[in-house]
Amino acid sequence: MTSARRIRLEKGLLKVGEVAKEAGVRPSTVKFYTEQGLLEVADYTRGGYRLYDREKTIRRIIAIRQMISRRIQLSDLRI
Numbered sequence: 170m171t172s173a174r175r176i177r178l179e180k181g182l183l184k185v186g187e188v189a190k191e192a193g194v195r196p197s198t199v200k201f202y203t204e205q206g207l208l209e210v211a212d213y214t215r216g217g218y219r220l221y222d223r224e225k226t227i228r229r230i231i232a233i234r235q236m237i238s239r240r241i242q243l244s245d246l247r248i
Contacts (some may be wrong), residue, residue: 173214173215177220178215181224182221182222182223183220184214184220184221184222185218185221188223188226192227192231194230199230202221203212203219204206204214205243207229207232207243207246208221208226208229208230209222209226
C-alpha cells in the first residue's frame, strides 16, 4: 500500500470505486449521484480523482437507495 493511499484511508477518504464497492453500487452510480448534486466530494487527489468521506457518503447512498425504492424523485433529494 502506498503512503498516499494509507494516509487517505486513515482520513476516511475513498475513491469512487472504493465507495461503490462498500456501498454495493456501481462506480457509475456514485458518479451519477455526484453529478446530480446528491453526494458531496470531500477532496481531490493530486491526479484529480474525487475523494468521498467514507461514513457520510455510504450512509447517504443507502438513504438515497431507500428513498428511490419509495419512489421519491431524485430532484427532491439534492443537498
